[in-house]
Structure formats: structure tokens, C-alpha cells
Amino acid sequence: MGIGDLLRSATIQKLAQDALMRMDAETAHRATINALKFGLAPSGAPSQENLATRFCGLDLPNPIGMAPGFDKNAEVFGPLAKAGFGFVEVGTVTPRPQQGNPTPRVFRIPDALGVVNRLGFNNEGHEAAFERLKDRTPGQTVGVNIGANKDSEDFVADYVAGVKTFSPLADYLTANVSSPNTPGLRNLQAEDALRRLLAALVETRATQPRQTSILLKIAPDLDETEMDSIARTVLESGIDGLIVSNTTISRDAVAGLENAEETGGLSGRPLFNLATRRLAQMRLRLGPDFPLIGVGGIHSAQSAIAKFEAGANVVQLYSALVYGGLEMIEEIKSGLSHAVIERRLANVSGLTGVAVKDWAEGRITL
Numbered sequence: 001m002g003i004g005d006l007l008r009s010a011t012i013q014k015l016a017q018d019a020l021m022r023m024d025a026e027t028a029h030r031a032t033i034n035a036l037k038f039g040l041a042p043s044g045a046p047s048q049e050n051l052a053t054r055f056c057g058l059d060l061p062n063p064i065g066m067a068p069g070f071d072k073n074a075e076v077f078g079p080l081a082k083a084g085f086g087f088v089e090v091g092t093v094t095p096r097p098q099q100g101n102p103t104p105r106v107f108r109i110p111d112a113l114g115v116v117n118r119l120g121f122n123n124e125g126h127e128a129a130f131e132r133l134k135d136r137t138p139g140q141t142v143g144v145n146i147g148a149n150k151d152s153e154d155f156v157a158d159y160v161a162g163v164k165t166f167s168p169l170a171d172y173l174t175a176n177v178s179s180p181n182t183p184g185l186r187n188l189q190a191e192d193a194l195r196r197l198l199a200a201l202v203e204t205r206a207t208q209p210r211q212t213s214i215l216l217k218i219a220p221d222l223d224e225t226e227m228d229s230i231a232r233t234v235l236e237s238g239i240d241g242l243i244v245s246n247t248t249i250s251r252d253a254v255a256g257l258e259n260a261e262e263t264g265g266l267s268g269r270p271l272f273n274l275a276t277r278r279l280a281q282m283r284l285r286l287g288p289d290f291p292l293i294g295v296g297g298i299h300s301a302q303s304a305i306a307k308f309e310a311g312a313n314v315v316q317l318y319s320a321l322v323y324g325g326l327e328m329i330e331e332i333k334s335g336l337s338h339a340v341i342e343r344r345l346a347n348v349s350g351l352t353g354v355a356v357k358d359w360a361e362g363r364i365t366l
């Protein structure tokens with residue numbers, strides 16, 4: 001066994017995970033990015049054939065994506081794909097580099113397997129991400145999540161710049177209007193503001209040589225009227241898909257626990273029921289054929305299966321890796337593949353939406 005194989009072995013991975021859990025959350029994140037850059041990622045097994053799927057015109061080996069926020073600067077999308085993800089969403093990137101909020105700004109809620117972050121779009125800006133993405137290996141599916149600088153005088157112009165910069169080389173683009181950590185950003189979800197934003201993005205795309213899919217990522221903290229207005233606006237706009245959801249500002253699921261009162265967005269297991277209900281509610285509003293990514297609180301094969309049943313075409317995760325490491329991906333892929341076989345379905349897409357009403361009406365929780 002060579003040193004690389006040794007470092008990638010299950011025992012070492014477990015030791016590494018234990019060491020990461022003793023570090024502060026942001027330091028552990030940086031250490032993981034560096035390990036991935038040095039080629040220390042576990043190599044995922046080839047994806048089971050019944051997990052292959054098509055989403056927004058993209059052929060994916062499996063429907064499990066890396067959610068944005070982990071690879072903000074497009075440094076490790078290759079190793080993440082090698083570790084088993086079917087697609088990777090990098091970002092959020094803003095036109096100009098920015099520092100984000102003062103540290104500490106990422107907190108674990110270990111008793112609930114939750115995470116709170118108030119990073120505030122710390123990133124190296126469009127140019128740095130563009131340089132890393134431009135020579136990527138064909139076959140890796142990479143979405144680019146675009147946002148606005150905190151001190152921008154025109155948020156819409158920042159998203160438009162994102163479409164111009166990344167539509168030549170991204171497999172899809174996500175307009176992130178749902179981070180709670182940039183003051184005013186979530187106001188872009190209001191009907192008039194959202195209509196203007198999406199019109200500007202679709203018009204800008206029409207001027208580009210390549211018509212890259214545009215998705216919108218929304219918050220889970222929305223009432224029925226707000227969901228109605230977003231669904232209406234999205235369907236009228238000509239964008240290609242929706243991502244439900246970003247982190248929540250609610251603390252109902254973690255009340256009284258260590259770090260629960262830290263300001264920021266809550267993710268991980270305590271987000272699962274809220275984000276999955278919102279996903280199902282949006283699926284009912286958008287109809288069975290509208291492309292939907294389900295994200296928020298996936299922490300096991302069972303919870304990934306539930307996301308599909310609530311209406312997702314593909315899913316993403318992030319916080320589960322903080323507690324379970326990259327090996328989680330294989331566990332989830334294998335559980336998902338078994339569910340497809342047990343239910344005698346041809347493919348993972350057969351799971352989509354089978355329990356959408358029960359999830360939308362709150363009759364199922366995990």
C-alpha cells in the first residue's frame with residue numbers, strides 16, 4: 001500500500017474526521033480543502049447505473065451534488081467529483097473579492113447535527129474562480145452560484161455580471177437570493193424585485209453565445225403567499241430550475257442547544273423537515289416537470305430518499321459532511337440505489353414526488 005492509499009484508507013479517514021471535529025469549524029473546513037487539493041480525497045466507487053439521471057439537459061452519473069458554500073472559490077471541484085458527487089456547485093462568488101464577516105462565524109450544534117454560519121460571502125471574486133474553472137476536465141458537472149457584494153450599489157448588476165462571466169464555462173448558474181448573511185439580499189425574493197432580477201438575467205443570457213441554464217435558490221423562511229408569488233414569477237421568467245433551500249433563520253428545531261443562539265443561517269439535520277416541506281410545497285406549485293434541486297438537512301440514505309419523494313429531481317448536501325466526512329456520499333448512494341431496486345423502479349427518477357402531498361401538508365416528518 002502506497003502512502004496515498006494509506007492516507008485514503010478508512011482508518012485514517014476516521015482519525016482525520018475525529019481530528020477535524022476537534023478544530024474550530026472554519027479551520028476544519030480549510031484543512032479539508034487543503035487535503036482535497038493534495039489528492040487525499042477518498043475515491044468513490046463508480047456510481048450504480050440506476051442512479052444515472054438527466055437534469056437541466058445535463059447527464060449526471062448520480063443525483064447527489066455538493067451544495068455551494070463548501071468550494072466557494074472553485075478550488076476542489078475535481079476531487080469532490082472523484083470522491084463520488086454527481087455534480088458540484090461552486091460559490092457563492094461575488095464580482096469583487098470580499099472578506100466576509102469577522103470570525104468566529106461558523107458554529108456546530110453537535111447535539112442536533114446542525115451548523116450555523118454567518119460567513120457573509122467570503123470569497124476571492126469572479127476572476128479567481130473563472131481562472132480555476134476555465135481549464136477544467138470535460139465530464140465534471142460544475143454549477144456556479146452567483147451573488148452580490150455586500151457594499152454593492154446595485155445588486156442586480158452583480159448577478160448580471162455573474163451571468164456574463166460564467167455562462168461560457170458553467171454547466172448551470174444559480175442566482176442565490178437567499179443567504180441571510182448579506183443585509184437586504186433576501187429582499188430580492190419579493191415579487192417585483194424578483195421579476196426585475198430574473199428578467200435581467202434571462203435578457204443577459206440571451207446576449208451570450210452559450211445559453212446556460214439559470215436556477216434560483218430560495219430560503220425556507222417563506223409563507224404561503226410568498227411561495228405563491230415566487231412560483232408565479234419563476235414560471236413567467238423563463239429560468240430553468242429552482243433550488244429549495246438555503247439555510248434558515250428559524251431556531252425552532254434547536255431551541256436551548258449549544259450555539260443555537262448564534263446569528264446566521266442554520267443548516268444540517270435540524271433544517272431537514274422545514275426545507276423538505278418547502279420543497280414539496282414548491283413542487284406542487286410548479287408542477288411535476290419543473291427541474292427542482294432539494295437541499296437542506298440530508299444526513300442519511302433515508303433522508304436523501306425522502307427528499308426525492310418530496311419532489312426533488314436531484315439533491316445536494318453540505319452540513320452532513322461536517323459530521324460524517326466524505327464517506328457519507330457512498331453510504332447515501334448505496335442506500336438510494338437499493339431503494340430503487342427494492343421498489344422495482346427503473347431509475348432513481350422514479351422516486352421523485354411519490355409523497356409530495358404528504359410532505360407539503362406536513363403529514364410526514366423525519
Ligand SMILES: Cc1cc2nc3c(=O)[nH]c(=O)nc-3n(C[C@H](O)[C@H](O)[C@H](O)COP(=O)(O)O)c2cc1C
Nearest residue numbers: 067068069091092117246267268296297317318319
Ligand atoms: C458553512 C456554510 C456555508 C455556506 N455558504 C453558502 C453559499 O456561499 N452559497 C449558498 O447558496 N449556500 C451556502 N450554504 C448553504 C448550503 O449550500 C445549503 O443550502 C444549506 O447548508 C442546507 O444544506 P445542508 O443542510 O445539507 O448543509 C452554506 C452552508 C454552510 C453550512
